[in-house]
Amino acid sequence: MINLIMNLIYLFAFIFSSLLLASPHSISQSYNTCVNCHYNAFGGGPLTDYGRAYAATVLGQHRFVKSELSDEQLALISGFLGAKKLPKWFRPHANYRGIVKESNMFKVNNKGKFETWQANAGLTFKFGQYDRFVATGTVDYDSGSELGGGKNRRDYHPITSREYYLSYRFGDSFKMYTGFMNKIFGLNFFAPNLLYRQSMMMGLNDQTHGMAFHFNNSLVDGGIHLYNGNMNRLKVDRQRGGSFKFQVQTSKNSRTGVSMMYSNGKKLTLMAVNTHLRMSFDEGNSLLIETGLTQKLFAEETPLRNINFYNTFQARMKLSRGIYVLTGFEFFREDILKTSDIQIKLTPGLAYYPAQRLKLTAEVSNYRIISNSSIPPEQWNFLGQLHLWL
Amino acid sequence: MVITLLLLIFCSLNLHAYGQNQNATHPSLIPEDNKQITNDRYHQALSAYRQRSYSKAIALLNLNTKTTPIHRKSWELLAVIFALEQQYQDAMRVTYRLISEYHGEAFLRSQSIIDIQKLIEMDDQLVPPNQTILTYYLNMAEYHTLSASRFDPKKSSFLIDQHLKMANKHLYIAKIFKLNHPQYQQVLTLHRRLYKKQKMFEDNQTHKNSITLGGKKEIEGDYHSLPLNKNRVNYFNLLAGAIMWEETVGLKEEVGRSHPLKVQALGRCLGGGYSRRFDTWEWDLAGCYISGNAKVQNKTSDLLYFNNETKIQAVLFGPGIYKRIKENYNIGLQGQYFFRSAEWKEPLGAKIENSITHSFVGLLVNRFEIKNVSFSYKMGIGNRTRGLVWLFNLEYRI
Numbered sequence: 001m002i003n004l005i006m007n008l009i010y011l012f013a014f015i016f017s018s019l020l021l022a023s024p025h026s027i028s029q030s031y032n033t034c035v036n037c038h039y040n041a042f043g044g045g046p047l048t049d050y051g052r053a054y055a056a057t058v059l060g061q062h063r064f065v066k067s068e069l070s071d072e073q074l075a076l077i078s079g080f081l082g083a084k085k086l087p088k089w090f091r092p093h094a095n096y097r098g099i100v101k102e103s104n105m106f107k108v109n110n111k112g113k114f115e116t117w118q119a120n121a122g123l124t125f126k127f128g129q130y131d132r133f134v135a136t137g138t139v140d141y142d143s144g145s146e147l148g149g150g151k152n153r154r155d156y157h158p159i160t161s162r163e164y165y166l167s168y169r170f171g172d173s174f175k176m177y178t179g180f181m182n183k184i185f186g187l188n189f190f191a192p193n194l195l196y197r198q199s200m201m202m203g204l205n206d207q208t209h210g211m212a213f214h215f216n217n218s219l220v221d222g223g224i225h226l227y228n229g230n231m232n233r234l235k236v237d238r239q240r241g242g243s244f245k246f247q248v249q250t251s252k253n254s255r256t257g258v259s260m261m262y263s264n265g266k267k268l269t270l271m272a273v274n275t276h277l278r279m280s281f282d283e284g285n286s287l288l289i290e291t292g293l294t295q296k297l298f299a300e301e302t303p304l305r306n307i308n309f310y311n312t313f314q315a316r317m318k319l320s321r322g323i324y325v326l327t328g329f330e331f332f333r334e335d336i337l338k339t340s341d342i343q344i345k346l347t348p349g350l351a352y353y354p355a356q357r358l359k360l361t362a363e364v365s366n367y368r369i370i371s372n373s374s375i376p377p378e379q380w381n382f383l384g385q386l387h388l389w390l
Numbered sequence: 391m392v393i394t395l396l397l398l399i400f401c402s403l404n405l406h407a408y409g410q411n412q413n414a415t416h417p418s419l420i421p422e423d424n425k426q427i428t429n430d431r432y433h434q435a436l437s438a439y440r441q442r443s444y445s446k447a448i449a450l451l452n453l454n455t456k457t458t459p460i461h462r463k464s465w466e467l468l469a470v471i472f473a474l475e476q477q478y479q480d481a482m483r484v485t486y487r488l489i490s491e492y493h494g495e496a497f498l499r500s501q502s503i504i505d506i507q508k509l510i511e512m513d514d515q516l517v518p519p520n521q522t523i524l525t526y527y528l529n530m531a532e533y534h535t536l537s538a539s540r541f542d543p544k545k546s547s548f549l550i551d552q553h554l555k556m557a558n559k560h561l562y563i564a565k566i567f568k569l570n571h572p573q574y575q576q577v578l579t580l581h582r583r584l585y586k587k588q589k590m591f592e593d594n595q596t597h598k599n600s601i602t603l604g605g606k607k608e609i610e611g612d613y614h615s616l617p618l619n620k621n622r623v624n625y626f627n628l629l630a631g632a633i634m635w636e637e638t639v640g641l642k643e644e645v646g647r648s649h650p651l652k653v654q655a656l657g658r659c660l661g662g663g664y665s666r667r668f669d670t671w672e673w674d675l676a677g678c679y680i681s682g683n684a685k686v687q688n689k690t691s692d693l694l695y696f697n698n699e700t701k702i703q704a705v706l707f708g709p710g711i712y713k714r715i716k717e718n719y720n721i722g723l724q725g726q727y728f729f730r731s732a733e734w735k736e737p738l739g740a741k742i743e744n745s746i747t748h749s750f751v752g753l754l755v756n757r758f759e760i761k762n763v764s765f766s767y768k769m770g771i772g773n774r775t776r777g778l779v780w781l782f783n784l785e786y787r788i
Contacts, residue, residue: 279758279760281719281759317756346767348769374687375636375652375654378777
């Protein structure tokens with residue numbers, strides 16, 4: 001029965017992919033890759049000038065700025081120091097994400113908890129024609145959030161870095177990166193609280209040292225990441241391996257992709273495969289679907305193997321400029337090889353961009369566990385987020 | 391397929407007959423009876439367009455493109471459909487025909503058009519198909535700006551607005567690729583110039599309307615008769631999906647004591663319905679048969695009971711109303727009658743109540759559509775359920 005839900009969602013993804021593949025007009029009219037807005041073509045990290053302008057003119061509301069300011073003028077003041085021009089080769093950035101969460105929000109005497117997920121600042125240097133060469137580095141404050149492994153982990157230090165790399169672009173389509181960054185796998189959006197990401201060690205502090213290659217044109221986008229683990233950690237805690245992600249334009253409004261990952265460490269061997277679908281429905285509306293399997297082999301005295309299965313979709317619907325309705329769904333099965341609990345989360349929410357550089361989200365998730373031995377009570381959890389960037 | 395073929399044959403025969411008539415009369419005029427045929431064909435195409443049968447509409451409109459003088463509405467609709475079908479080269483071809491027919495030299499002399507062409511030619515990074523798309527929409531915007539002042543200002547003002555919106559959309563695409571491009575600012579300046587023209591036209595129009603009684607109503611009437619704004623269609627649909635809900639039932643011992651039990655049910659649903667779609671609204675009447683499995687457990691600690699193999703059957707039936715927020719996205723509300731029957735596994739000496747229930751469920755619907763297939767997820771509450779009812783549906787429009 002449980003599989004029915006998954007089968008339907010799979011069927012949905014399959015039907016839609018095949019319908020879209022049938023379209024001969026694979027024309028990109030939207031964002032196909034992260035490279036327009038981020039220096040890292042795989043997404044995340046500091047924004048390009050265009051990314052800043054986009055956030056100011058497309059995401060941010062116009063309500064709290066002078067009405068006579070046009071979008072072009074808003075774009076011009078979206079730099080780190082507003083309208084003040086910085087040298088072309090130098091771009092600072094800063095970023096803050098604080099969250100308020102409350103589990104079982106309808107329980108009496110339940111108090112919310114505040115956490116800092118991200119607080120960082122950094123510099124980007126770029127040279128050459130069309131910023132061919134980029135060097136970027138970020139200094140982060142690690143609040144010791146549970147999602148990042150807490151304060152008790154061996155490599156914990158409040159001042160750390162989650163991203164630094166050098167990149168070079170060959171021609172128009174190839175980019176090479178070397179440094180410390182997030183693993184390339186699946187859809188890259190900031191959601192460290194997703195169950196499957198925690199399970200496959202793609203949380204807040206799971207960046208790795210390595211080399212990555214990115215390729216994109218109007219039809220395909222993808223890359224390979226070869227990594228040597230996080231060199232700041234003890235050898236015993238490092239995961240070495242590689243991953244790749246490849247996505248193809250399946251219609252003017254959609255991209256379908258696959259990702260694979262293999263990593264090996266003293267404690268664990270991890271293999272993962274994932275397929276995803278990105279669709280847009282008119283300007284501002286999108287639906288992301290991701291499904292995959294993760295096999296984990298724990299190198300203990302009695303080797304332990306389990307295979308997670310997950311499926312998630314994230315829908316974002318634009319109500320008006322700066323206001324979006326969000327819906328997230330996640331299905332996570334701890335082990336498909338044996339009878340195990342299933343965790344399901346349905347998360348409606350609202351995102352509000354009152355002005356450029358500011359985003360507020362409020363999400364309420366209905367969380368259920370389907371168990372074969374009991375009926376755990378459903379939970380209503382709240383997650384509020386404040387995101388500021390300069 | 392067969393119907394389309396027959397239609398095409400029918401239209402070909404009409405065209406043949408029309409060609410004969412045309413030769414017999416003055417070549418620059420459509421005889422009255424052929425005018426009627428052209429209009430009929432246009433309306434057939436319009437209705438095909440409203441039902442999203444674009445290929446059928448194109449086939450019919452292609453026949454209308456042979457008339458002299460040109461049937462302007464047919465050409466405009468053809469451009470709209472080609473653009474919807476992303477056949478931008480064809481859309482451009484149609485646009486140029488409209489331009490040369492109606493604006494000729496005025497259009498070519500237009501500084502905006504000269505600028506568009508110059509910028510696009512100079513911009514070696516603006517590769518096809520973006521180049522064609524941008525050219526198409528900017529040209530169409532200008533075409534309607536000129537049409538507004540020349541032909542039928544009341545009707546065209548809305549088209550100007552439509553096409554400027556499209557031009558604006560595609561300027562955003564230019565933004566995406568070209569923010570740092572040296573000509574980007576020029577493209578924006580050009581766009582502002584086009585927009586300014588429209589504003590001037592609108593101001594002029596407002597002035598006229600204040601003098602002409604009923605002018606606004608007339609414009610609204612014209613607006614609703616425009617093909618861009620009409621899309622009413624009825625259809626039947628099939629649906630398949632999954633549902634999850636929880637409820638509380640009572641277990642009554644023979645000795646008279648009662649204990650609450652919680653039920654967690656999961657089921658698959660199969661069904662269908664009838665929908666009627668208007669411009670931006672839609673209502674439907676749909677139902678589905680649910681077959682599934684439930685887990686039942688004691689709610690309080692004074693009893694120990696757990697069963698995870700209770701068969702459940704249910705029916706969900708009722709109306710829904712939806713608002714189209716975007717072209718392929720709707721939100722809606724459904725009020726559903728919920729019949730549920732369960733085969734409880736009763737412990738000895740006790741009876742589980744509510745094996746059959748009748749209740750009501752209100753659902754909030756989010757629906758995404760691609761062609762005839764749609765995916766929806768629904769959340770709601772019922773007067774007998776506890777917590778949230780979840781539903782995921784795949785629908786197919788027949």
